Amino acid sequence: MKTSYMKLRGSQYLRLRLLLATLSSTPILVEDIRSDSSSPGLRPHEVSFLRLLEKISDDCTVEINDTGTKLRYRPGVLMGGKNLVHDCGLSRAIGYFMEPLIVLGLFGKRPLSIRLKGITNDSKDLSVDTFRTTTLHILKQFGVPIDGLELKIESRGAAPLGGGEVVLGVPIVPNSLTATLWIDEGMVKRIRGVTSSTRVSPQFGNRMIFSARGIFNRLLPDVHIFTDHRSGQSCGRSPGYGISLVAETTTGCLISADMAVSYPKAEEDASMKYDEKLELLPPEDLGTQVASMLLGEIEAGGVVDSSHQGLLFLLCALCPPDVSKVRVGKLTPYSIAVLRNIRDFLGVKFVIKPEAAMNTVILKCVGCGLKNNARTIS
Template sequence: MGKIPYMRLKGSRSLRLRLLLSTLSSTPILIEDIHAEDTWPGLRPHEVSLLRLLEKVSDDCVVEINETGTKLKYKPGIVTGGRNLIHDCGTSRSIGYFMEPLIVLGLFGKKPLNIRLKGITNDAKDPSVDTFKSTTLPMLKQFGVPSEGLGLKIESRGVRPHGGGEVVLSIPIVQDSLKAVTWIDEGMVKRIRGVTFSTRVSVQFENAMIHSARGIFNRLLPDVHIFTDHRGGPLAGKSPGYGISLYAETTSGCILSTDTTVCYASTGDDDGGGAEEGNRDLGHPTDTGEQMASALLGEIKEGGVVDSTHQGLVFLLCALCPRDVSKVRTGKLSGYGMEVLRHIRDFLSVKFDIKPDPNTETVILRCVGCGLKNLARKIS
């Protein structure tokens, strides 16, 4: 057997993206100097957990980590998918960190994916499970992903520092390949929807957020509904917190979203504490509602068919489409979006043509997809 040619990379930057593209393109990678300059060098717990998750949904995947955790060899296998899988994401990062690569990989699996993910459902760093349910999964339908078998069920919520949430994610496979898109009409906002949640705190936190957010939106349009999801007992996880997820639907079927979570750990004290102590440090929900309403209006003002959080995912899906032209319109390119474009070029040899539209202050991106086919799917 010949020597395996590894793509050599350095540093911890975009590790999740590199592992995803390595798997999709069947490119073995060797990453050195992972967090090498940090006080505690080596892979972080959430990065190790992601590798274990990739092993769980793949067959013949090989992971080698050196003793210090600063060097990783990853040889991707075949994505198998499967039903009734379970993965504990831990409390280092939220479930949203794991779901984005999982959603894309699941589309190209041998079998549809059904997996129970445990950990933190809502935090301020990663997109919440509510955003995935309202915005991310519906967006996949633009690329020809079937609605049947596509879903996310939030069984219990969990926030930092101790988590305790559970969700069940279902992803169907694409029978052959994705569908190239021409997605440049963002339309006009016709309604705003959202959901607030609270765990181990009073439901009044949710009411205050809704009142302040509606105070901004109702000046602009009448069709605004924000629902509540108050959890108690075992369904409320292990830590106190609250949050809000908002999304705007447009006349052309685009969905723009924003969300945040406020919890005890986000105040800078990560050692937990009782619910009473957490409540005193959970800030003002009125301010949270106003900030997220303003943030959503900011996303709408930027223009484009997706919000800044979803730019990278849209670029990746366009690059995986058949060898046909895909065209999308976005607002100002985010830092993560540009990072995704560079990695797509390196792993998939797909380059995007980027042209600003001075009339709308948006950006139009075109590419010819790499033509990735789901060769792993089970043939009946």
């Protein structure tokens, strides 16, 4: 039997495209993956994500050519399963893998429980703390059962050597998601947060908290930021520290901001001109910066922050054929790409209207009605 492939170019949004291809059972052929680059082909984290897809699904095929510039992917049936283990590698943090995984897990045959190893906090991806406090709660808005939706941080690991371990549990949706009307962002009533620090002085946590609180002091008294300093077995292999902050509103929306710093990879260091040891951003500055980022997100408005727009749109598009309506702040380049890819794979087009009064954007769509098919095939 000959399968027809959807042709795509470049490594852009590969993770998202693989996710959408899997959910919509569309085989894809990706060409020209960094073919002009001085180091062409797929990156280790992309290959690792493909391996992860093979792990959680049955009968999917992945073919990569010798140079890694061409990828052929035929999705299988999502199986889920317990006690799975995946090493995420060290080129991207665990957040990179969890973002698509929490959506894939929902449409599996069995609930997913997977142990992920790698970098828990870095500056490129959402940290595991933000995942636990914010990202998982967005799923609840779409009728995902609360039982079994959890993330345990067993040990932390900063870049570049990682060594962190988390256990992610995702329940399945018995039938489909439920459409949502989610436009009232409410007012911020409290701010919570957690700092993480590994292989540095335990005082770093308090220093970050002190400066972050300084920013919020004039706005809100209800600010609690916890410290999570790891040592011994659970602190990973590299020094690093970070902070994740969440603002909770009166209507239950969660707006987050996070950032972490650590030393870059050794080989990158060598290629740079030989400086004395690189200075990291001091914890005080990091605290101030993340607090400012959070206020920036609050100012932008919307029911989720800018990092979670893509997930929000994706969940809206996967709902049954019902109208979903959400409000976000300014659309980010990534979320625009998500909207385009949703149209290409699922055929769902959003109605996007700017709302002048609050300076936000309102999006409406009719979901594609994705059912949990894996459950019915037995």
